[in-house]
Amino acid sequence: MSLRVGIVGATGAVGEELLQVMEQRRFPVGELVPTASARSSGRVVRFQGRDWPVRPLDRAALRECDVVFLSAGAAVSRALAPELLAGRARLYDNTSAFRLDPAVPLVVPEVNPHRLTPAHRHAAVANCTAILLVLALAPLERRFGLERVVVSTYQAVSGAGRQALERLKDELRRELAGEPLATGGPPPFAFNCIPSIGELDPADTVAARTTGEERKVGDEVRRILERPDLPIVATCVRVPVLRAHSESVLVELRDRDASLADVCAALRAAPGVELRDDVARGVMPMPRLAAGGDGIQVGRIRPADRPGSFTFFLAGDQLRKGAALTAVQLAELQFPR
Amino acid sequence: MSLRVGIVGATGAVGEELLQVMEQRRFPVGELVPTASARSSGRVVRFQGRDWPVRPLDRAALRECDVVFLSAGAAVSRALAPELLAGRARLYDNTSAFRLDPAVPLVVPEVNPHRLTPAHRHAAVANCTAILLVLALAPLERRFGLERVVVSTYQAVSGAGRQALERLKDELRRELAGEPLATGGPPPFAFNCIPSIGELDPADTVAARTTGEERKVGDEVRRILERPDLPIVATCVRVPVLRAHSESVLVELRDRDASLADVCAALRAAPGVELRDDVARGVMPMPRLAAGGDGIQVGRIRPADRPGSFTFFLAGDQLRKGAALTAVQLAELQFPR
Numbered sequence: 001m002s003l004r005v006g007i008v009g010a011t012g013a014v015g016e017e018l019l020q021v022m023e024q025r026r027f028p029v030g031e032l033v034p035t036a037s038a039r040s041s042g043r044v045v046r047f048q049g050r051d052w053p054v055r056p057l058d059r060a061a062l063r064e065c066d067v068v069f070l071s072a073g074a075a076v077s078r079a080l081a082p083e084l085l086a087g088r089a090r091l092y093d094n095t096s097a098f099r100l101d102p103a104v105p106l107v108v109p110e111v112n113p114h115r116l117t118p119a120h121r122h123a124a125v126a127n128c129t130a131i132l133l134v135l136a137l138a139p140l141e142r143r144f145g146l147e148r149v150v151v152s153t154y155q156a157v158s159g160a161g162r163q164a165l166e167r168l169k170d171e172l173r174r175e176l177a178g179e180p181l182a183t184g185g186p187p188p189f190a191f192n193c194i195p196s197i198g199e200l201d202p203a204d205t206v207a208a209r210t211t212g213e214e215r216k217v218g219d220e221v222r223r224i225l226e227r228p229d230l231p232i233v234a235t236c237v238r239v240p241v242l243r244a245h246s247e248s249v250l251v252e253l254r255d256r257d258a259s260l261a262d263v264c265a266a267l268r269a270a271p272g273v274e275l276r277d278d279v280a281r282g283v284m285p286m287p288r289l290a291a292g293g294d295g296i297q298v299g300r301i302r303p304a305d306r307p308g309s310f311t312f313f314l315a316g317d318q319l320r321k322g323a324a325l326t327a328v329q330l331a332e333l334q335f336p337r
Numbered sequence: 338m339s340l341r342v343g344i345v346g347a348t349g350a351v352g353e354e355l356l357q358v359m360e361q362r363r364f365p366v367g368e369l370v371p372t373a374s375a376r377s378s379g380r381v382v383r384f385q386g387r388d389w390p391v392r393p394l395d396r397a398a399l400r401e402c403d404v405v406f407l408s409a410g411a412a413v414s415r416a417l418a419p420e421l422l423a424g425r426a427r428l429y430d431n432t433s434a435f436r437l438d439p440a441v442p443l444v445v446p447e448v449n450p451h452r453l454t455p456a457h458r459h460a461a462v463a464n465c466t467a468i469l470l471v472l473a474l475a476p477l478e479r480r481f482g483l484e485r486v487v488v489s490t491y492q493a494v495s496g497a498g499r500q501a502l503e504r505l506k507d508e509l510r511r512e513l514a515g516e517p518l519a520t521g522g523p524p525p526f527a528f529n530c531i532p533s534i535g536e537l538d539p540a541d542t543v544a545a546r547t548t549g550e551e552r553k554v555g556d557e558v559r560r561i562l563e564r565p566d567l568p569i570v571a572t573c574v575r576v577p578v579l580r581a582h583s584e585s586v587l588v589e590l591r592d593r594d595a596s597l598a599d600v601c602a603a604l605r606a607a608p609g610v611e612l613r614d615d616v617a618r619g620v621m622p623m624p625r626l627a628a629g630g631d632g633i634q635v636g637r638i639r640p641a642d643r644p645g646s647f648t649f650f651l652a653g654d655q656l657r658k659g660a661a662l663t664a665v666q667l668a669e670l671q672f673p674r
Contacts, residue, residue: 172509
């Protein structure tokens with residue numbers, strides 16, 4: 001098998017990660033069609049030992065691909081998807097455009113792979129924070145039933161894109177040199193926690209108190225778990241970490257008799273979960289350790305304040321497992337070798 | 338009034354902040370007795386335009402002080418307090434040594450000043466994270482009754498002391514220069530989130546799943562609010578911020594009819610609380626903005642998933658309001674002008 005693979009947004013943070021993941025997993029790419037916005041024209045991407053010129057959004061070439069990964073923002077996906085589906089390509093969409101569309105499955109391979117059938121030519125990859133969270137929630141839902149989830153996040157700056165990452169580094173260099181930061185722009189990433197990620201809906205005064213990221217985490221986790229009734233209280237915060245998101249999670253289980261040992265066992269057995277749960281020996285999830293990994297780290301598991309209530313900490317690479325790797329895994333499900 | 342004021346731990350992060358706060362508030366210091374461990378011998382501290390030589394732990398001189406601020410760790414306070422109380426000094430203790438001692442009041446001036454009477458010659462200053470949290474919880478407890486608190490923290494590296502702060506900066510310089518970090522030591526602060534603050538109790542396998550900081554937050558907030566029954570689920574995490582802690586807080590109120598407007602009004606009216614609650618306009622609590630401030634910032638206030646359940650974010654300077662300022666305020670209560 002040799003596939004023609006297109007990438008929309010090939011020079012972005014997720015695009016670059018997609019290339020790395022496909023190479024590492026030997027995804028059967030015969031021809032690569034890397035595309036990006038006009039800003040990246042003239043650039044090349046390195047893949048399988050070759051330089052591939054980055055093209056502008058070449059719709060005709062993309063329509064002839066077997067596989068297209070969409071990671072250039074929701075507006076681009078919305079505009080492009082119907083046109084590409086008129087061709088032969090199967091789409092794996094890293095943007096939020098179709099994640100709540102009932103016709104487009106929202107699939108995390110370790111959780112609900114059965115929702116992706118051969119008939120589906122367009123699959124949505126969930127929000128990075130939602131993917132990392134649902135990997136830990138799914139085994140608890142399956143074994144004990146979830147009644148409520150409260151989550152506070154610690155999200156890396158690379159989640160805001162490559163330019164944000166460069167801005168963080170530049171701010172840190174200035175601060176360490178004792179130079180003043182530019183004023184008047186967005187709040188600095190350096191040495192800061194910013195409790196606002198994603199766009200607000202200015203039309204809705206109630207929803208405007210919930211950020212876009214917080215809404216996505218709730219809506220997407222509920223959809224993946226097929227629990228439209230599940231209460232999820234999310235607070236999403238940007239922290240000055242380069243890579244890998246962390247999450248502090250409280251769960252209330254239906255099964256009030258679930259013991260700490262039961263919960264640890266369920267998490268230990270879950271695909272995509274690595275237990276790092278011995279804080280007395282310094283063994284705990286940390287973004288620096290989780291960066292580059294294929295799953296999430298879970299630790300600090302402990303009983304909370306009432307029967308069936310537990311709390312834990314997790315960390316996972318949001319560009320890799322939270323985006324690129326999950327997208328490639330979905331393609332692998334549809335193009336088995 | 339002109340007081341003889343001793344500081345135990347004068348060259349530490351809290352000690353230096355104490356000097357600044359006393360100067361800014363014109364606390365009536367006639368003579369200063371700055372003491373520190375042998376490591377600081379030969380140093381001076383600057384106060385009211387003068388250099389004061391730092392002495393080793395001069396017990397005789399401290400016993401003759403009117404006021405002694407203790408901020409050199411719990412072991413030093415435990416050893417020193419009985420001896421100093423045999424003299425004339427009133428002690429304001431920034432360490433954890435006596436915070437749960439029924440004979441020593443644990444007072445946050447904005448919350449329970451009536452617990453500090455003229456007869457008390459030893460008062461405990463609460464843990465920094467607990468002080469910041471209780472400033473927001475107290476008005477909610479008073480007006481609506483608290484039923485449960487869930488908090489995840491984002492704690493600055495200066496909370497781990499001056500050496501930790503220097504280590505963070507050194508790590509960042511190395512990382513930005515592409516140099517490797519030292520391996521084998523404690524986990525790096527740079528670009529990391531560390532979900533472990535404070536000592537674990539190795540003797541107790543259940544408690545060993547809760548860190549020292551998490552235990553302090555629960556125990557001390559319960560004591561200050563005089564609600565020994567209040568469930569508090571805390572997860573304490575170190576983030577690469579220089580100064581000011583942040584906290585993501587969920588509260589469940591007894592009064593299920595409390596509206597968002599009621600909760601905002603109660604917080605707005607609370608002493609020591611500054612509302613920054615308009616995320617759509619970028620107005621939110623952030624540690625960079627909270628550093629150097631005398632109170633906490635509260636924002637992102639929103640209803641959670643059930644009646645009487647709300648969530649919010651706060652930030653406050655843990656060295657200033659979380660330690661030094663609160664200690665000086667306690668002294669001001671006992672030495673009014």
